[in-house]
Amino acid sequence: MSDPDQRSNSAGGFLLAVSLMVGTIMGLLLGQPSVGFLAGLAIGSIAAVSLWLKGRG
Incomplete structure (x- = not known):
């Protein structure tokens, strides 16, 4: 199980x-x-999701 205090280093919301x-x-x-x-919504969503998928490993 992952540590609940661990924060992500990615900033998909900013993108x-x-x-x-x-x-x-x-x-x-x-x-x-x-x-x-x-x-902008489409491009930002694609960027945020791709960053999220990259961060998942």
Whole structure:
């Protein structure tokens, strides 16, 4: 059983948050903020899940 006090060194939530903000800003610049938000959500989710899978070993 793993130690409950052990914390992960990965920061998948940070990647998701940054990609959402960048996607929304890029969408605003291109006149499509909702498309930018969804693109940032997709890219951030893929990055966070891949980081999580890598950390699982």
